[in-house]
Amino acid sequence: MAKANFETPAFRSYPVIPILKPGVMKGEGPFVAKPHMQEPLGYPGELVENWQEVAISKMGELLKKYRSLRVYLDACVKCGACTDKCHYMIGTADPKNMPVARQDLLRQVYRRYFTLAGKLFPKLVGAKDLTKDVLDDWYNYYHQCSQCRRCSVFCPYGIDTADISMAAREILDSVGKGQKYCNEIISKVYKIGNNLGLPKPALRNTLEGLEEDIKDDTGVDVRLPLDEVGAEVLVITPSADFFAEPHIDGLIGYAKVFHQTGISWTLSSKASEAANFGMFIGSYENMRSIAMRIREAALDLKVKRIIFGECGHAWRVAYSFLNTLAGPFDFLDQRYPIPQHICEFTYDLIQKGALKIDKSANDHHKVTFHDSCNVARGSRMGNMPGGQFIIPREIIKACCNYYYDMPADTIHDQTYCCGGGGGLLTDDLIELRVKGALPRMESLKHVVDNFGVTHMAAICAICKSQFAKVLPYYGFKMDQIVSVHQLVSNAIVLEVSEF
Amino acid sequence: MGFWTAFYALSFYIATLILAGGLAYKIYQYATTPAPLKVPTMPAPTTTGGVVLRILSEVILFKSLFRSNKWIWLFGMMFHGALWVVLLRHLRYFIEPVWSWVVLIQPFGKYAGFVMLIGLIGLLARRIFVERIRYISNPSDYLMLILLLIIGGSGAMMSFVIHTDIVQFKAFMLGIMYFDWQSIPTDSILLVHLAAVILLMIVFPFSKLLHAPGVFFSPSRNQIDNAREKRHVAAWALKLEAPSASSS
Numbered sequence: 001m002a003k004a005n006f007e008t009p010a011f012r013s014y015p016v017i018p019i020l021k022p023g024v025m026k027g028e029g030p031f032v033a034k035p036h037m038q039e040p041l042g043y044p045g046e047l048v049e050n051w052q053e054v055a056i057s058k059m060g061e062l063l064k065k066y067r068s069l070r071v072y073l074d075a076c077v078k079c080g081a082c083t084d085k086c087h088y089m090i091g092t093a094d095p096k097n098m099p100v101a102r103q104d105l106l107r108q109v110y111r112r113y114f115t116l117a118g119k120l121f122p123k124l125v126g127a128k129d130l131t132k133d134v135l136d137d138w139y140n141y142y143h144q145c146s147q148c149r150r151c152s153v154f155c156p157y158g159i160d161t162a163d164i165s166m167a168a169r170e171i172l173d174s175v176g177k178g179q180k181y182c183n184e185i186i187s188k189v190y191k192i193g194n195n196l197g198l199p200k201p202a203l204r205n206t207l208e209g210l211e212e213d214i215k216d217d218t219g220v221d222v223r224l225p226l227d228e229v230g231a232e233v234l235v236i237t238p239s240a241d242f243f244a245e246p247h248i249d250g251l252i253g254y255a256k257v258f259h260q261t262g263i264s265w266t267l268s269s270k271a272s273e274a275a276n277f278g279m280f281i282g283s284y285e286n287m288r289s290i291a292m293r294i295r296e297a298a299l300d301l302k303v304k305r306i307i308f309g310e311c312g313h314a315w316r317v318a319y320s321f322l323n324t325l326a327g328p329f330d331f332l333d334q335r336y337p338i339p340q341h342i343c344e345f346t347y348d349l350i351q352k353g354a355l356k357i358d359k360s361a362n363d364h365h366k367v368t369f370h371d372s373c374n375v376a377r378g379s380r381m382g383n384m385p386g387g388q389f390i391i392p393r394e395i396i397k398a399c400c401n402y403y404y405d406m407p408a409d410t411i412h413d414q415t416y417c418c419g420g421g422g423g424l425l426t427d428d429l430i431e432l433r434v435k436g437a438l439p440r441m442e443s444l445k446h447v448v449d450n451f452g453v454t455h456m457a458a459i460c461a462i463c464k465s466q467f468a469k470v471l472p473y474y475g476f477k478m479d480q481i482v483s484v485h486q487l488v489s490n491a492i493v494l495e496v497s498e499f
Numbered sequence: 500m501g502f503w504t505a506f507y508a509l510s511f512y513i514a515t516l517i518l519a520g521g522l523a524y525k526i527y528q529y530a531t532t533p534a535p536l537k538v539p540t541m542p543a544p545t546t547t548g549g550v551v552l553r554i555l556s557e558v559i560l561f562k563s564l565f566r567s568n569k570w571i572w573l574f575g576m577m578f579h580g581a582l583w584v585v586l587l588r589h590l591r592y593f594i595e596p597v598w599s600w601v602v603l604i605q606p607f608g609k610y611a612g613f614v615m616l617i618g619l620i621g622l623l624a625r626r627i628f629v630e631r632i633r634y635i636s637n638p639s640d641y642l643m644l645i646l647l648l649i650i651g652g653s654g655a656m657m658s659f660v661i662h663t664d665i666v667q668f669k670a671f672m673l674g675i676m677y678f679d680w681q682s683i684p685t686d687s688i689l690l691v692h693l694a695a696v697i698l699l700m701i702v703f704p705f706s707k708l709l710h711a712p713g714v715f716f717s718p719s720r721n722q723i724d725n726a727r728e729k730r731h732v733a734a735w736a737l738k739l740e741a742p743s744a745s746s747s
Contacts, residue, residue: 075713126637
C-alpha cells in the first residue's frame with residue numbers, strides 16, 4: 001500500500017460524486033502486526049492454519065454478542081443512500097470504499113454461512129465463501145475505514161459501518177492477522193502506560209520542561225503535576241499532548257485553566273494516555289483492560305473527578321463506554337459529570353466569568369472549527385443533545401474575535417473525518433490519509449477563500465496530527481491546525497494563584 | 500373445488516406460517532441479542548420519549564434518508580406510503596362486514612397502486628442506471644423489485660382493465676380464513692397476483708425485507724444517550740468483571 005508516488009486529489013469545483021474506479025485502492029493493506037504485538041492482546045502471533053474455521057466461529061460468536069452486527073448485516077436494502085457519504089470513497093473513488101460495499105465484504109460471508117438464502121442460493125443474494133482473497137480484502141478495506149460513523153447518520157436504518165469494521169478487525173485479530181499500528185500501540189499501553197511508550201521519568205522531564213517554558217513565556221509558575229495523590233482532578237489526556245505540535249499548546253492551555261481556577265489536578269503515569277485503541281480493533285476485552293487503568297489511577301491518586309483532554313475517540317470511549325467498561329464510579333464526586341471533558345470544564349468557567357480572557361490576543365487568528373468525528377457522532381458534551389457542537393465553538397468565540405463555520409453540510413453531525421482516524425494514522429497508509437482528507441480540505445478552502453480563515457481548531461489528537469501532515473499536500477501550512485485550548489492559552493490572562 | 504383452490508389455499512397456510520414464524524424468530528433473536536455498548540448515533544435523545552420520536556421519524560418520515568438523498572427518499576416514500584394505503588384497502592377481502600373507513604379509502608387505494616408502481620419503477624431505474632447502486636446490487640435486489648412490480652402491476656390490471664370475480668375471491672379468502680374452503684376464481688391474472696404475494700410472504704423473513712423489524716432494533720437509533728448517568732452492561736460483559744472485582 002505504501003506507494004511512494006500518488007497524486008493528491010484535486011479540489012472539486014463543485015461536489016460531484018466521483019466516477020467509480022474499481023480496484024484502485026486494492027492492495028495488501030497496512031503493515032501486519034508481528035507476533036510480539038499480537039500476543040499481549042490475547043491473539044495468535046500469525047495467521048493460524050485453520051483461519052477459515054476460526055474466522056467463521058468468531059463471526060458466529062460476535063453475532064450472538066452484538067445485536068448491532070446482526071441487525072446491520074440483515075437490514076441493509078442496498079438503497080445506495082450511503083454510497084457517496086464516505087470521505088475515503090470521495091477521495092479514492094474505489095467502490096469498495098462505499099460504506100455499503102465495505103459492509104458487504106463481511107455481509108457476503110455472513111449470508112453464506114449464517115443465512116438460509118445464502119446457503120441455498122449464494123449467487124442470487126451475493127453470498128461468498130470465505131476464501132483467502134476475501135480475507136485479504138477484509139484486511140485491506142477494513143483498514144480503509146476510519147470508523148467515523150458519517151454513513152450511519154445517513155442510513156435509514158442507522159447501519160454503522162464503524163461497528164462492522166470493528167467486528168471485522170476483531171475477526172482478523174483472532175485469526176492472527178492484526179494491524180501493526182494499533183496492536184503495537186496497545187501492547188505499549190499495557191507495558192508502559194501510553195501509546196508512545198513514554199516512561200515515567202521522561203514524562204516528568206517533559207512536564208518540568210513545559211513548566212519552565214510557561215514561566216519564560218508568562219512569568220507565572222503554572223504547574224503540570226504528575227502522580228500527586230489527593231489532587232481534586234485526574235486529567236487523562238492523549239500522550240501526543242506531551243510532545244506533538246499543536247497538541248502540546250493545548251496541554252499548556254489546560255494547565256493555565258487549572259492554574260487560574262486554583263483547582264488541584266494531576267496527570268497519572270499509570271494512565272498517561274486517554275486514547276483507547278481497543279475500540280479501533282473492536283475488542284471489548286482490550287478496550288476494558290485499557291479503561292481499567294484509568295479507574296485504577298483514579299483510585300490510587302484518590303481524586304474526586306476525572307477530566308479528559310482533547311482527544312476524539314478517547315472521548316467517545318470515555319463518554320459512551322467508560323461507565324460501562326470500568327464503572328461504577330461511585331467513589332468520585334457525583335456532583336460533576338463522570339467523566340468530564342476539558343471543554344465542558346473550561347466552558348463552565350467561562351460561563352461563570354471565572355477566567356479572565358483577552359480576546360485580542362488571538363486577533364492574528366481567523367478561526368474555524370473542525371468537529372472531530374468521534375466527538376460529533378459518538379459522544380456528547382454538556383447536558384443537552386448537540387452540546388458537543390456548541391461548547392467548543394463557544395469556547396473559541398469567547399477567546400477569539402474572528403470565528404467562521406465551514407459549510408453546514410460538512411460540520412456538526414455531518415462533519416467529515418480528518419482522514420486519519422480509526423487506527424489509520426500511520427505512514428504506511430499515507431496515500432489513503434491524504435486522499436481521505438479531500439472533503440475536509442475542500443470545506444476548509446471554502447472558508448479560507450471566502451472569509452480569510454487562517455486556522456482550523458480541533459479537539460482531537462489524531463485530527464491534529466493528521467492535519468499537520470496532510471495540510472501541506474493541499475497547499476496549506478502544517479501550523480494552520482491548532483488546539484482549542486491553545487486558543488484559550490493565548491487569550492487567558494494569568495494571575496498568580498492564591499492556592 | 501378444483502386443483503387451484505386447494506393449491507392456493509394450502510400455499511396461503513404455508514406462507515402465513517413461514518412469514519409469522521420466521522418474523523417471530525427474527526424478532527426474538529434481535530430482542531434477545533445484547534447491545535453491550537452505548538452506540539447511538541449522536542446527537543441522540545436523552546429520554547425514552549425522545550427515542551420513540553426518533554424511531555417514529557425514521558419509520559414514518561424516513562428522516563435520515565431524507566437528509567441523505569432526495570430521490571431515493573421520494574421513490575421510497577411513494578412506494579412505502581402507497582403500499583400502506585393499498586394494504587389497508589385490501590382489508591375488505593378479509594372482513595365481513597367491511598368497516599366503514601375501509602370503504603371510504605377504496606378509491607384512494609385504487610389510485611395509490613399507481614403511486615406505488617411509479618416509486619418501484621424509480622427505485623429500479625436508479626438501481627440500473629446509477630453506477631454506484633448498480634455496483635452494490637445483487638440479482639436478488641433486482642428480483643425483489645420485479646416481484647413487487649408484478650404484484651402491483653397485476654393488482655392494477657385487475658382494478659382497471661381485466662376485472663376478476665371479486666365476490667367469489669372474497670368468498671375464497673374468507674373460506675380459507677375460517678377453514679371452509681370455497682372455489683377460487685381461476686383468472687390467470689389473479690393467480691399470478693396471488694402467487695407473487697405468497698412468494699413475497701415466504702421470502703420475507705429470509706431476505707433484506709428484514710429491514711422492517713430491523714429498524715426498530717438498530718442500536719444506533721433506539722438507544723438513549725445517558726451513558727454517564729446510567730451504567731449499561733450486558734450480561735456477558737458482566738462476567739468479565741468477576742475476576743477483577745477485588746481491584747475496585
